[in-house]
Amino acid sequence: MFNNSLGFAVYVSTFEQQKPILEKLTGSNAYVFTSFHIQEEFNNSYTLKAKQMCSWLSKKGFAIMGDVSPKTLEQFGHDSILDFAQHMGLSALRLDYGFDKEEIIKAYDKFSIIINASVEDSSIVEVVSPKQEVFAMHNFYPRPETGLDSEQFDSINQGYKKKGGKVLAFIPGDDVKRGPLYEGLPTLEKHRYISPYEAYLDLAINYKIDGICVADVRLSNRQLELIQSYISKGVISIPTQLTLEHEYLYDTVFTIRLDSPKSVKRLQESREYSCSGKTVQPNNCIFRETGSITMDNKLYGRYSGEIQILKTDLSKDEKVNVIGVVDEKYKNILKCIKNGAKIKFIAG
Template structure:
């Protein structure tokens, strides 16, 4: 399933023009969807219709999907019948997200709505909720899953719980989504905003690392920035991510040669299938660059996150790239060329046999 990026907007706490400018910047960076919220909407229905329609229409014209977050209370608050989703279609939405569910049958019936709206359901509960919906024979192509975000510090999902919840949805073949949090953003649906991420362990991480982690699990398709407004730099950095290859941010060592840089950053890397518990090996470069020189440089460590390349003393293994997995004795036949940044080393175990990986130099 293709992987997408999304942003969130909160019209109740901003202006139409500011939201449209943000949507435009995100679209230019390759974002494909917008999350917006009716849960906190307090304005009269006519004002909501006017403001949301303009913003949603602007996003749809940029070929972005727009999902409206709602709950049963929204239906009653706006005087909308459960049997008539025309209001959301009139706003121009691609679909609705049910923050709180119904009885399974109603969700299934929603998927057959005449307006072809997607029905996105809450993934952050490890119950048989989604299985109950499937027992009522929904139109599966119109059913999506999306985790919650958590504005209050220390209330985000535990990782193991997140995995269990997400697996339920992936095993059913549904498109899935989760939220990451921007350091620059200050707006959310409520007055508490300690960041708007799904996983608690993501709250202090760079936004790109959060996204890499979600995609590395192979359980999340869409990564959405939960708070608004992310900075231009954050939007650009997320847009530039490889969505299908785990790319580690590294700090390059002094004295690295041009050919070592070429191997590290320009050559494809695939972990060999005969895996070692001590290192990830990428071997094609030792053949391609066997005629090159790799002068020996002193090395002081072989620890997790070290990126090594075999030097002139390494015989047939000269030019081979290795990513160290755990501390091992120093081998002077290998040059240290870079180190994975501390906050991304936890991602290294996601590289299994025959997995592709890449490296990107840290710029700040």
């Protein structure tokens, strides 16, 4: 079900708004996450609408992960969480507050259960893993300043991964935020105000998260395309502004040299490709700020034509031309570019 795949959180109250983007993923076996115990969504028609939503999603081929609590069973009139799951056509259950460890372990005998990674001790993995694969999903955090910090997040994840569990987490959307705060719904606090694409890459590359889910109501087409491109091709698209003379570099796939230092990422194929048999004359030899894209000129001899992406500020050098810059809105991507990665520049 997972493997750096992209999922979506859906809500009964906003489902009609979310249908257009979900339609695009029909038949893709993508997964969706929904909570059946959001108090503010409860009304006289909630139970019927929730059933209709799950029916639509099932017919479109989505795997539905349902977040449930004892409150859910009361609302839907079920005595058993397993009966509820079967009635709603769910693929997996995430048991939230109100279920003790014994109940979770018992449920694992008959159904795929997703542990609440943010609050449940990872020791449960050792108990249930002989029965089936274990998934641990983090919470998302609507209130600013309450999302997890990096060290906390990584520590929790390592506990699960060392015991064979798979970890899932949330990123915010950018098109329509979910109320009542409309401040994004990230797992990691540092992702609250960056683009979903950057947040996705950070989780997939730096934290090696198995499943990543958009928690807000809608994701823009631009962000969806960027994420799906990475998922399908394994190439990091970097929105940039290249000088007119160097626009021929757009959409060409390059490899980051394995021996690149932390401060600059060297493009392995660039010396041969960029020169195209022409001498690179000194031009625009200015201060090189973080995110600059540079090309060595003829004064660097055999290095002439080499392209680099700067991850730190460097002083100007008469032997180095600045030929472009990473789009300011996407500079967090620099933290995701590892040695050996495949990248391409795209028009910002």
